[in-house]
Amino acid sequence: MVKHFGWTWIGAVRSDTDYGNNGMASFLKAAQEEGICVEYSEVYYRTQSPSKLERVANVIRRSTARVLIAFMHTGDMRFLLEELARQPPPPLQWIGSETWITDPDFLRYNMCAGAIGFGVPQSVIPGLREFLLDLTPAQALKSPLLKEFWESSFRCYLKERTDITEGVQECDGSEDIHKLQNPYLDTSQLRVTNMVYKATYAIAHAIHGLICNDTQCDKNIKFTPWQILNQLKLVNFTTKNGFKVSFDSNGDPPAVYELINWQFKKDGTLDFVTVGQYDSTRPRGQEFRMSRNISWVGGQTEVHYNYLTD
Structure with a gap:
């Protein structure tokens, strides 16, 4: 996303967990390869001291980078936003990971207006x-x-x-x-629930592949977890609500996300708006597909590259 929008001077903060550290390490490696400069890369976990949280917040407040990537768990992000709200930094273009970018509890932080990030796709589960x-x-x-x-x-x-x-x-x-x-x-905006739905069907398809042949199924067949794991690698199907399920040689599914943007409604409150999609199965350079205008920090609807990169 950073490359797509042409940002070259950014800040980064992450959770001090495998999720945050591994995710940020992958990003920093890719950023270096793409010539993206990272002014700072801070780390925080919710059980760390208030002084550590304040120090991270002050780095953000004093930085010159106006784009900030937050690869954080929801709990860590809550502490950080509460601390920043006490003394808000200059307007920032927040880029969020899927754990917090669709958390409705965070919409009360108006300083995050214009935030954009990858959300697990919404879905309706039939029945x-x-x-x-x-x-x-x-x-x-x-x-x-x-x-x-x-x-x-x-x-x-x-x-x-x-x-x-x-x-x-x-x-x-x-x-x-x-x-x-x-x-x-309220089953209208399910995201993670649909991942559980897909995972359950993936296991069901794997079991079916083990106990059934072209003509019949033997439900008395005994099998091991390792056989299920091997069979999962071969799974390839589409759920009733239109989601394709398969895995690559590393055991990863295709990366498909909605692009979520925090926009003000007419009543002055923030809301989530789906403005596009990212699909890793598309040809290189065409992974993004935009469907609506993005509202950036400050209410702009176009990317002001000088403001965001100087």
């Missing part, structure tokens, strides 16, 4: 909402997780409970899951 709506008290009783969900959602307790909080009534069957107003039934 999921209907499956969730079919949940009954009897089914909830079979799972500690669903039991806790049912009781907290309707503020009642299901049978077979002995540790009842005083004042809480027993669920009487009148609870209507269709009327719940919580994230449970």
Whole structure:
């Protein structure tokens, strides 16, 4: 992305974890090869001292780079933004990794307006909402997780409970899951959930490849985890919601992301807007496909290269 938009003078901050350190190491290597200059590369983890967090924030505040790449976990990013909000730096063009760029809790930080980053693609999983709506008290009783969900959602307790909080009534069957107003039934903007959906089907396809031939399947066949792993390498299918699933020689799926941009709505609040897509399977130099205008830092809709690189 940095190369695509022509930025040559940037700052970088990462989580002090395998995710942050390995990701940033790959980026810094590629940046050097592309002639991109990195003014600073800072590292932070949420359990480190407040003085360390303040030092990282001050590096950002005092830097001359106006483009900042944040390869951070959500928890680390929250600490950093809270610290920067106390004394905001000059306007920055934030570039985010997929862990935080679509986190709705961060939209309250107006200093990140114009942020852009790679988001796991949104999706609709066929039948999921209907499956969730079919949940009954009897089914909830079979799972500690669903039991806790049912009781907290309707503020009642299901049978077979002995540790009842005083004042809480027993669920009487009148609870209507269709009327719940919580994230449970919001299946309109699923991202990571769809990755679980794809992974589950990938394993199912691998098992099918082990126990079935052209004419029949033998469900009594015993197999090892290593056989499943080898079979996963051969998986190649398309899910019902149109996502292709396959793996390369390293065991990695194709890198396909939505390009997410933080834009102001008419009411003055920030929101996520999908402005394009990145697909690593496309020809070199054509991986980006833009579909909408990007709102950059300061509200510009064009990249001002001098401002962002000087």
